[in-house]
Amino acid sequence: MNRTIRHLSLVTLAAAAVLVPASAALAADATGCSGAVVSMTADGSKLDAAAAPGSGATADTPLTLDPAGSVAWKGSTSTAITDGTWSVSALGVTLLSGDAANTEKKTSAAGTTDLSTIPVLKVLLTGSAKIPVSGSITGTGGSCTASGYVTGTGSVTGAPLFWAGSVLTLLGLLLAASVLTGTKAAVAAAAVTAGGAAS
């Protein structure tokens, strides 16, 4: 499989990671492409799956990914997209991107992507966070866009964001307590100050 098709397929991977759920308002979305994905752990055992159109990768039932694992995917676009650009992003941050010449004008592909090559996923994909992801490819002949939700594996307390949130919450509570204890009558405060100055 040539490089262009691999890029095209990465977008399809995003589509497959997102896919179209049947009903819910929080459903994932895919336009101009379809596919399926199976997530696997680091030792190669199956973890989760989703399909587009089909089930999975919604806010209610996000696709579970192992940041040390991989995803096996297959997908297709409605039309052959050539001379295009593609990108995959999470939380609005582009994780992968590139050009897609697709000189062979293929409309389908399959493969496996190693998630451990994307360092930011180790931070995000721990705990139960529901992370919005999206992907797109645009070029001559059409376009494909997709979005949906993924989640991670492992203990919540193993997530760096959990500890960051805990520290911020604790600091906020301490500062709020100081607001409560620091609210004093101005007259009394002035008297204390004056008394302190006199003594």
Next chain:
Amino acid sequence: MTAKRHPVRGFVAGLLLGLGVALLLFVLGVLPMTVAWLGIVTLVGVVLGVCLAYVAPVRGAA
């Protein structure tokens, strides 16, 4: 009688508390991790923090 209040301290307290609670809600999977939810929860924290500064009981009042 006037009271010495701390709205700026309340603002910062609410900001930290809002951000912290938002991150916890994200990690626990209660809310989807989106910029919109981060903004909403943080804003609620800031409003509560500033309100706390203005409604906190006055210590040392007669």
